[in-house]
Each structure stands twice: as structure tokens, then as C-alpha cells.
């Protein structure tokens with residue numbers, strides 16, 4: 001597995017993490033591999049490790065099916081990047097960016113389920129098991145919720161201009177600036193320290 005295939009979940013919401021893949025702090029990328037998509041689905045607990053392993057094998061046993069899902073995932077991810085980017089800049093979301101989300105919502109059946117998360121409960125969409133399209137159902141649902149929430153979703157983009165990762169600012173003070181304090185935050189601190197030393 002290459003570094004491209006490591007899914008880093010720092011967005012705080014499923015659809016935000018999906019918009020960021022393949023993601024590692026400081027380096028968002030355009031290319032998405034089948035392995036990268038499956039790694040994300042596993043990391044986000046949409047599929048189990050066993051199901052992930054059988055999905056990985058699908059690119060050999062049924063390459064057309066794998067390619068169809070990968071194309072649909074890419075279309076969804078790129079639409080989310082555009083829509084979230086517009087939301088961060090407080091611009092309107094174009095109707096065409098909602099279409100890849102609606103396309104998946106249309107074929108999705110499932111139910112909401114209460115999930116306990118350490119200190120609080122949240123509602124989580126459980127897609128009914130089925131064909132490959134269902135793998136993206138929870139992501140589409142999460143994206144739709146974020147778009148409906150609008151400004152309340154507190155969608156932000158990392159303050160490192162070279163980074164580009166999205167996150168939801170659920171910090172208490174609502175002043176989170178970095179995708180990851182450990183990577184982009186520190187890089188900024190080191191750079192401004194160096195600037196101060198130089199001047």
C-alpha cells in the first residue's frame with residue numbers, strides 16, 4: 001500500500017473526509033485509485049476489513065464494475081470539492097454540483113440508526129446491503145446534510161494555502177485554522193519563527 005492509499009480522517013464529517021481523499025495533511029491530490037477508495041471505505045468503517053479485501057480483489061475479477069464505482073466516486077468527490085469550496089467562500093452552490101449527490105440518494109434505501117460516540121449520540125445512516133452503488137450512500141447522505149446546514153456546518157479549508165483540505169470547525173471557540181495542528185499548524189509555526197529570526 002502506498003502513501004496515497006492511507007485515508008486520514010480529520011474533516012469531522014464523513015462527506016468532508018470523502019472530499020479530501022486521497023488525503024494526508026498538507027497534500028491533497030487529484031488521482032484516486034481503487035485501493036485508495038477501498039482504504040477510505042475501511043477507515044470510515046463503511047466496510048469491514050473482510051469486505052474491503054473482497055472489494056480489492058474485484059478490480060481483477062470484475063474490472064468494469066470496479067471502474068464504474070470508481071468513476072462515480074470521483075464524480076461525487078469532485079462535485080463535493082466544488083460545493084464545499086463555494087460554501088467556504090460563502091458563495092452559492094451550483095445545481096450541477098448537487099446532481100452527483102442526488103444521483104446516489106435516488107438509488108439509496110436504508111435507515112437511520114442511533115450510534116453512541118463516547119459522550120453523545122448521533123444519527124447515522126445505514127445503507128441496506130446491496131450492489132456497489134450502496135457503498136457511497138452514506139457519503140451522499142452526509143454531503144446532503146452539510147449542504148442543507150449551510151453556514152451551520154462550519155465548513156472551513158486549511159489555512160495553509162498549499163494544503164486544501166476541508167474540515168468542519170467543531171472546536172469550542174470556532175477558531176480552528178488547520179486541518180491538522182501536528183502538520184500544517186506546526187509547519188506555520190516553524191515558518192513564522194524562522195521569519196522572526198531572519199528579520
Ligand SMILES: [Zn+2]
Nearest residue numbers: 158163179184
Ligand atoms: Zn492543512
